[in-house]
C-alpha cells in the first residue's frame with residue numbers, strides 16, 4: 001500500500017510506535033486538538049471556524065451542518081421550525097444560512113436531546129421568536145448544573161429562555177406549515193432525553209445522536225446513555241424507516257437505511273468483541289490494546305471519538321451490564337437508574 005493512501009489513524013499509530021509524538025504531526029489536527037484541549041472546547045472551536053453548509057432535502061426541509069449537531073429547518077407560512085440549535089458561537093453564520101432559505105421568522109424549536117452541541121443556541125433562537133419543545137429530561141438537565149464525565153465538563157444551568165416551554169414524556173405531535181410532525185422518546189439511548197422527530201408527509205426523520213453517520217458515536221453514561229441503549233435505539237430507527245426515508249443523523253452527513261444498518265451492525269459487533277475481552281478479565285488498557293474496533297477504524301475512527309475512546313465507552317457499558325447480571329443473580333435486581341458504575 002502506498003503511504004499516501006494510509007488512513008490518518010494508521011499513520012498516527014505508526015508514528016507513535018516509532019517514538020514520535022502525535023502532536024508533532026500535522027496529519028490529524030482535530031484529534032490532536034481534542035486530546036490537548038478536551039472535546040467541548042474542540043467542538044466550540046470547530047463551530048467558530050466552520051462554514052455552515054445548507055442541504056435542501058424534501059418539501060421545504062433543509063439541513064444546516066457546521067454548528068455542532070445537524071440542524072433541520074422547515075420553512076413556510078407559520079414561520080421556520082428548527083430541530084436543534086447548535087452552538088451560540090455560530091449565530092451570525094446560522095442566521096445568514098437561515099435567511100438564505102426564506103424570510104420567514106423563526107417560530108418553533110424542537111430539541112432532540114439536552115447536549116450543548118444541540119441546545120447551546122436555544123437562548124438566541126428563543127429570543128428570535130421560537131417556542132421550544134423538548135423531552136422532560138432535556139428540560140431537567142438544562143435546568144441544573146450537569147456534569148458529563150466522558151467530556152470532563154460540567155455545564156451550568158441554562159438561562160430560563162433556553163429551556164423547553166413545552167415538554168412531553170413519550171410522544172408529542174406538532175402541526176406546522178401543513179406538515180405533521182411526530183416526536184417520540186427513545187428511552188435511555190445516547191442520553192436519557194433522546195427524541196426522534198418525523199416529518200410525516202416528507203418521509204424525513206431526525207434521529208438526533210442515536211445515529212452518527214459514518215463515525216463512532218459519543219455515549220453519555222452520566223445522563224443515562226449506554227451502548228445497549230444505542231443498539232436498541234438503532235433497532236427502533238431501522239424498524240420505523242423505509243428504503244426511501246431520508247434520515248438526518250445527529251452528526252455526519254444525511255443518510256439512508258443502508259448506512260444506518262451498517263452503523264447498527266458496527267455497534268453490535270464492537271459490543272460483542274469488547275464483552276468477550278472483558279469476560280476474559282482484560283483491563284480497559286488491555287482491551288484497547290486488543291483493538292476490538294480494528295475492522296471499523298479506517299471508516300468510523302476519523303472524527304472526535306477515537307477508536308480507543310469508543311472502546312472505553314463500550315467497555316463501561318458492558319461492565320455495567322455484567323455488574324447488573326451479577327446483582328440479578330444476587331437478588332438485588334432491579335436497579336434504579338441512579339445505580340452507580342462500580343469502580
Ligand SMILES: [Zn+2]
Nearest residue numbers: 113115190209
Ligand atoms: Zn449528544
